[in-house]
Amino acid sequence: MNEIVSIPSYQPIPFPAPFVVLEVLLILGFFLHLIPMNISLVGGFVSAICLFIGGENADSFYSRIGKQLAFSLPIFTSFAITQGIVPLLFIQLLYGPMFYTSSILMGSYWISIVLILVIAYYLLYIYKFNFKKLGAFAPWLLIAASFLFLVIAYIFTHNMTLMLQPEKWLELSKSTTGLALSNAEPQILPRLLHTIIGSIAVTGLTIGCFGLYLKTRKNAPEATLEVNDPLITGSDNPESYSTWLIKFGSTIYLVLTFIQFLSGVWFLLSLPREVMLIYMGKHLPATISFGLSFFTAIVSLIMALFAVLKGSKFAFVMTLINALLTILGMVFMRHYLRVVETIKYIDPAKVAVKIQWDWLFIFAVLAVLLIVYLGWLVKVAHNAFDKDVLN
Amino acid sequence: MNYPLWSIPGLGGSWAVGLISVIHVFISHFAVGGGIFFAVTEYLALKRSESNDLTLRHNSEMLYAYLRKHSKFFMMVTTVAGAVTGVGIWFSISLVSPDGTASLIQTYSLGWATEYLFFVAEIATVLVYFYTWDKVSKELHLALAQWYAVLSVFTLIIINGILSFMLTPGGWIESKAWYEGFFNPTYWPSLILRLLVMLAIAGMYSLITSARLKASESEDVANFRAYMLKYSSKWFIPVFLIGPIVGFWFFSQVPQAVITNIFTGIQSSGVGNFSILARAIYLSLILSGTVLVFALVGPYLNPRGFSFGSAVAFLVCGLGVTSMSEWSREMLRKPYVIYNYMYSNGIRKADLETINKDSFAAFSKWEDPDNIGVSMFRQQCMICHTTDGYRSMKKLLGERDLEGIKTFLLMMRETDPEKNSYLNIMPPLVGTDKEVEALAEYLITLKPVKLGV
Structure with missing residues (x-):
């Protein structure tokens, strides 16, 4: 049995808002980070595979979506980074004593994320602005970027796991180089795999959303025109690009979510028994999130099956809504895992609070204004691309 | 200390913070100054496009082409390297100075959360700005540039409070009231000084894009290149004129002990860290002076003779000044991470x-x-x-x-x-x-x- 070090303390400065507000910001912030992060994590792989299937035929649906998805990746990466600020801020605030410690213990890997991220991000732009010049080599850039994002995901998973295991800290703290990793940890691999599979499923939904978007555009009639050419559609049946996207994206979602059930079970079983049991009735909010996300996941699978077979807009939208609810439920489950694993050591709910009302008010007003402003920006961009949505 | 230690063998940990911060400061100052640059320059382009004068209308077309090219460079630098190093500063300070970081975060979580709002708006705007060239009306495109400029200045308005708080926490030490620490004695001089520097840095980056225009292409391009170089160099003027006064104001607000430290350094030149601080401040001043003089004799007075290499040299000098002054600012605070509250080793x-x-x-x-x-x-x-x-x-x-x-x-x-x-x-x-x-x-x-x- 490893000796447990005493856990670092919070600073003697009160929190600026009630705990529950900060907790909600952490959870919602992570949810908003998770979706774009999923797409940039595996989007490079998925688009490269599409490009490989499409091959030389630039008109084929696979080539088109491969290119379009790859072109959107810098934007998703940008969202992932900006949305990552919120969970990074609030995990430091609420769980800092544990989070800072584990980050320091693997400090050299943790800091290397900055460099890896810059390189991966630029690879995506190099693809975007030079894909013609790069020719057949181009998809490999996307694969390289995805691989680098995967390394980042590994480092993150490692840190998020290590921060929950103070029994490992003392041994690791003997070195100051921050180069030691506790790879033997049984949770890390299933947890990472869970993220990767989920990410591919989310990328499938994104592809479906591209189809949904094309269907709503009045100025892109060619997206809804049926094409009767197996070289383009990849099948013997006539198909329009937008319907094909919905079917293709839903297929990815359906298959991967099914696999996710299996990997999810592995992850669940890799958790210590008493932790696993929080989802089985021992902890009410955790059990409710588990039950609800299980239910919405099943609904999303059934709907996805309809979307795959019929390419129907309605079935896809229902898949999308239920999938997002499932993910939100899983983000809550993930949060409760952290709560029960840390409560033995620290309790952010017990830190003194002195509400900064003035600033809280400013923040709330600005948050509303931001949403209005972003809505306007989306409208501007939407109208701007009215004419050439297919490029 | 609350936390274990992370240190790069032979270098220590603070180098990681320094390296990432300097790159970030140099890019983020470009992000804010550049925003103002785009708003002003695109305004000129729009006004000239409405003119009856053919030469002006022609100049407007060239300006638009220039801005389009420059905006790609701008977006690629600020949204990627700028944003990632910004988050990178957090990564590095939490490794090197976890107690200090935690103190800042517990005091200013809502400040950072507000900074995030402006940052999201800023990034989203620059993306829409870049991708909508020729796809929206000229007026709307200019409005996007103006929105961007305002939003990015607000990111400075907020982060400046937290940054200057560390050097001069002012009344916060006693009252622990956030606004006393935020609007601290060096808040306003820092804000103005940074804004002035940002305009100069925007000019520096614009020198790069201008110098890349190929004068050999035609007489027309050569003329426009000379015009843009001269125009870019004018962005150095505000810091040249007002910078020294604001700099003096800044130093008048800094604790006396800090000033004493600098002068001890100057007197005992040659030994210890603080002689280095004095030298760094000297070097920073000399380098800034050099940049300004060269801006005058180079792109301002003799734009045709100004090469791409010289533009890069400007950028390197700018990075040098940024490194020196940010490093000096950090040194000024020694031995504290939050002045008079917490020492750099995390002990209160x-x-x-x-x-x-x-x-x-x-x-x-x-x-x-x-x-x-x-x-x-x-x-x-x-x-x-x-x-x-x-x-x-x-x-x-x-x-x-x-x-x-x-x-x-x-x-x-x-x-x-x-x-x-x-x-x-x-x-x-x-x-x-x-x-x-x-x-x-x-x-x-x-x-x-x-x-x-």
């Missing part, structure tokens, strides 16, 4: 007495009872020193023997500036006599063994 000033009375072991979470000396060194010294690399302990120990080291360390533990001449530069040592002895015994092992003496 208010805790000194208790620790000396009880023991460092009772305070530190990571003291190894079998290796007290090593723990003391790690927790109290290694944040700034390495054993034999940067600020080498081996070198600093010099010829001292065990007794000499012990006497020195006991002097370092004094909290009376009369008795401890290092108090302005280094945090006082804390711990019981036994712990100080253990540290001395560890330090003596660092000294190379001299054979045959």
Whole structure:
């Protein structure tokens, strides 16, 4: 049995808002980070595979979506980074004593994320602005970027796991180089795999959303025109690009979510028994999130099956809504895992609070204004691309 | 100390913070200054496009083409390297100075959350701005540039409060009220100084894009290139005219002890860190002066002779000035991470007495009872020193023997500036006599063994 070090303390400065507000910001912030992060994590792989299937035929649906998805990746990466600020801020605030410690213990890997991220991000732009010049080599850039994002995901998973295991800290703290990793940890691999599979499923939904978007555009009639050419559609049946996207994206979602059930079970079983049991009735909010996300996941699978077979807009939208609810439920489950694993050591709910009302008010007003402003920006961009949505 | 230690062998950890911060500052200042640059230049382009004068209309077309090209460069630099290094600063400070970072975050979480709102709006705007060239009306495109400029200035307005708080926390020390720390004595001079520098940096980056225009293409391009170089160099004027006054204002608001430190450095030039601080400030001033003089004789007076290489040299000088001044700003704060509140090794000033009375072991979470000396060194010294690399302990120990080291360390533990001449530069040592002895015994092992003496 490893000796447990005493856990670092919070600073003697009160929190600026009630705990529950900060907790909600952490959870919602992570949810908003998770979706774009999923797409940039595996989007490079998925688009490269599409490009490989499409091959030389630039008109084929696979080539088109491969290119379009790859072109959107810098934007998703940008969202992932900006949305990552919120969970990074609030995990430091609420769980800092544990989070800072584990980050320091693997400090050299943790800091290397900055460099890896810059390189991966630029690879995506190099693809975007030079894909013609790069020719057949181009998809490999996307694969390289995805691989680098995967390394980042590994480092993150490692840190998020290590921060929950103070029994490992003392041994690791003997070195100051921050180069030691506790790879033997049984949770890390299933947890990472869970993220990767989920990410591919989310990328499938994104592809479906591209189809949904094309269907709503009045100025892109060619997206809804049926094409009767197996070289383009990849099948013997006539198909329009937008319907094909919905079917293709839903297929990815359906298959991967099914696999996710299996990997999810592995992850669940890799958790210590008493932790696993929080989802089985021992902890009410955790059990409710588990039950609800299980239910919405099943609904999303059934709907996805309809979307795959019929390419129907309605079935896809229902898949999308239920999938997002499932993910939100899983983000809550993930949060409760952290709560029960840390409560033995620290309790952010017990830190003194002195509400900064003035600033809280400013923040709330600005948050509303931001949403209005972003809505306007989306409208501007939407109208701007009215004419050439297919490029 | 609350936390374990991360240190790059031979360099320490603070280098990681320095490197990432300098890159970020240089890019983020471009992001804000560049926003104003786009808003102003695109306004000129729009006004000229409505003119009856053919030359002006032609100039407007060239300006639009220029802005389009420059905006790609701008977006690629600010949204990727700028954004990632910004988050990178957080990564690095939380590794090197976790207690300091936690103090800032617990005090200003809502500040950072607000910063995030402006940041999201800023990034989203620059993306829409870049991708909608020729796809929206000229008026709407200009409006996007103007929105961007306003939003990015707000990111500065917020982060400047937190940054300047660390050097001059002002009334916060007593009241712990966020606004007293935020609108602290150096808030306004810092804000104005940074804005002025941002305009100059925007000019520097614009020199790069302008110098890349190929004069050999046609006389027309050559003329426009000369026009843009001269135009870019005008962005240096505000900092040239107002910078020194605001700089003076800034220094008048800094604690007296800091000023004394700089001048001690100047008088005892050649020894210790603070002579380096004085030199860094000198160098920063000389380099800024050089940049301004060269901007005048180069792109302003002689734009046709200005090469791409010279533009890059400007950028390198700019990076040099940024590094020197940011580094000096960090040094000014020594020995604190939050002035008069927390030392750079994470120990709060208010805790000194208790620790000396009880023991460092009772305070530190990571003291190894079998290796007290090593723990003391790690927790109290290694944040700034390495054993034999940067600020080498081996070198600093010099010829001292065990007794000499012990006497020195006991002097370092004094909290009376009369008795401890290092108090302005280094945090006082804390711990019981036994712990100080253990540290001395560890330090003596660092000294190379001299054979045959």
